[in-house]
Structure formats: structure tokens, C-alpha cells
Amino acid sequence: MTAPNHYENFPVGSIILPRKLRRPIHAIYAFARTADDIADEGNTTIAQRQQQLNKLKTELDCIAQGRQPETELMQQLYERAIAPYQIPLQPFYDLLSAFHQDTEKTRYQNFGELVDYARRSANPVGRLMLHLYGEHHPQSIAQSDGICTALQLINFWQDIAIDWQKNRIYLPQDDMQKFNVSETDIAANKITPQLRKLIAYECNKARKMLHAGAPLGKTLKGRLGFELRMIILGGDRILQKMAENHYDVFLQRPTLDKRDWIKLIKRAFLKK
Structure with a gap:
């Protein structure tokens, strides 16, 4: 993929x-x-x-x-x-x-609109996996929703440049205004101090949501729990790479390479 x-x-x-x-x-x-x-x-x-x-x-x-x-x-x-x-x-x-x-819809006024989108675009995937696994506890479902929403947001932040080519901006409009970021800044395909701060701000929110749902990776036993831990660690690693690149998603889109996956497998196994 x-x-x-x-x-x-x-x-x-x-x-x-x-x-x-x-x-x-x-x-x-x-x-x-x-x-x-x-x-x-x-x-x-x-x-x-x-x-x-x-x-x-x-x-x-x-x-x-x-x-x-x-x-x-x-x-x-x-x-x-x-x-x-x-x-x-x-x-x-x-x-x-x-x-x-x-x-x-190509613009989102606030973070709430993004969360509502993720509720329908990402959360259903997690809920379907839980259903297949036979896990129906409300807390597990809530944690799954948090993980899936976080992953959707992470995907948005790593794809800011790509989405612009489709005339889409997922950065909340009110946050753009708050950080003094305009669409012209994104169109320039170059990071600015204001845009860097905005992306870091949005990534921090995604990280908190991801970590809040992370206990589900231990609740689910067996192979599904192992795979979920890998997914959570993978999302967290993408956020780390963005931070390491000073949130310059225009210079390089953060992705996971073979070395990352080897480390993630080891960490997922140790976290069981």
C-alpha cells in the first residue's frame, strides 16, 4: 500500500x-x-x-x-x-x-469538523476489526475510535503537500488563522515558521489521541493485539519523523522504511 x-x-x-x-x-x-x-x-x-x-x-x-x-x-x-x-x-x-x-468538501472550519470526518472515514475500520475479533466493550470501542482518528489526522499532516494538489486543505481554518497561516503559504510548497508551529500543534493533538487509545493494544490478545501495537507504534514513529524533519512535510513526506518496521516489530512484541 x-x-x-x-x-x-x-x-x-x-x-x-x-x-x-x-x-x-x-x-x-x-x-x-x-x-x-x-x-x-x-x-x-x-x-x-x-x-x-x-x-x-x-x-x-x-x-x-x-x-x-x-x-x-x-x-x-x-x-x-x-x-x-x-x-x-x-x-x-x-x-x-x-x-x-x-x-x-475541500476545507474544514475547525478541529471538530475533522473529528466528525474521521468518525466516518477511519473509525468504522477499527470498529469492524473489533467486531470480527468479538470485542464489544465500550471502552475498547472508544479507544479504537481514538486510535483511528489519530491515524487519520497523522495521514492528513504527512500529506499536506499532496492534498494541496487536489485542492484540499485539512488543516482547520480557525487554527490557520490563529497561527497566521494562509493558503498562499501552503501553495508555495515551502515551510514557514508559522506553518511549522501549526503542524507541530496539530501533530501534538494527534499524538495525545493515539496514546490515549494505546492501552487497547494490550487489551486485545494474540495476533490482533500484536498487529494493533504495530499500527500504534507506526503512527507514533511517523510523528517522530515529522518532528525530526522539523515538520517540513514539503521537503520530505515521512514514511516508514524497512529499518523502522524491524524496530516496530521488536517493540510490539516486547509491549505485549
Whole structure:
């Protein structure tokens, strides 16, 4: 998963996960990946993108009404994940809602709007994983939401330059005003002292959310807990790299390399 997208911080369906969960997870990921690509990739118009997303929603409606979906994508989602694990449909509707929003909303007034977006774009993924694992405790769900929201925010901050090319700014408008940062500063593709402080400020909020949810990595036992610890450590490492680069996301987009993953695996194992 090398393309910049909402799921690159979720190595779902890896060989670390229990074998029995790989098929449903792959089906869920295929749905999310397809919907995300509809919203983000290609040269189709906004109306065409929304039409394609609405077709997926219609297929979900078929499942909700007890009818057979038409496309292979949705048939596999139903047969491999939804039906055998009795997965609620709301997380899938939430994902489509977020992707639909991506086709038309390019600015966010405040942090609350970003959190609401993450509630639908990222949190459903964590909730679906918990459901498959059989974990339904409210605290676990809340911690999962915090982790997923943090990862979504981290993805935004590492992709500021890339998102600008799509005419999207996820930095809250009120925070930009607070730190005296303008869209012209972002368009210049060069870090400024004000923008550096703003990104550091936003990263600090994401870090606090990530760490608040981190205990879930120990609550969940076995392979899923191990993978979640890796995900949490990976998000934290991205934040560290941003700090090490003095938050200059224009000069170099922070990513995890092979050496990072080796260290993360060791740390995830020791933190069990």
C-alpha cells in the first residue's frame, strides 16, 4: 500500500492476523479501497464519482433489505464478512458518507469538523476489526475510535503537500488563522515558521489521541493485539519523523522504511 490514502496506516489482512479473519478483512478492505478510489482517483467529474458511490450505497441497501447484491465486490463483502460474522451495516454506510464528502468538501472550519470526518472515514475500520475479533466493550470501542482518528489526522499532516494538489486543505481554518497561516503559504510548497508551529500543534493533538487509545493494544490478545501495537507504534514513529524533519512535510513526506518496521516489530512484541 504505497499510494497516499486513508488506509495506508492500516496494514489490514496481513499474515500476522488470524487466518480465519483474512478473508473477511480482505473483503472489507476491497470495499473501502474501491470506494476511496472512486472519491479520489481518476479524472471523472464530481457528479460521476457521486453516482458511483451511490451505486455502492444501493448495493448496501439491497443487503439491508435481505436481497442479493449485484456486483462481485458486494457479493464477496456479504458472503465473506457481513453474513458469516453478522456485521452491522452502519460502518459501511459511514465510510460511503465520508467518501461522498471527499468529492465536494475541500476545507474544514475547525478541529471538530475533522473529528466528525474521521468518525466516518477511519473509525468504522477499527470498529469492524473489533467486531470480527468479538470485542464489544465500550471502552475498547472508544479507544479504537481514538486510535483511528489519530491515524487519520497523522495521514492528513504527512500529506499536506499532496492534498494541496487536489485542492484540499485539512488543516482547520480557525487554527490557520490563529497561527497566521494562509493558503498562499501552503501553495508555495515551502515551510514557514508559522506553518511549522501549526503542524507541530496539530501533530501534538494527534499524538495525545493515539496514546490515549494505546492501552487497547494490550487489551486485545494474540495476533490482533500484536498487529494493533504495530499500527500504534507506526503512527507514533511517523510523528517522530515529522518532528525530526522539523515538520517540513514539503521537503520530505515521512514514511516508514524497512529499518523502522524491524524496530516496530521488536517493540510490539516486547509491549505485549
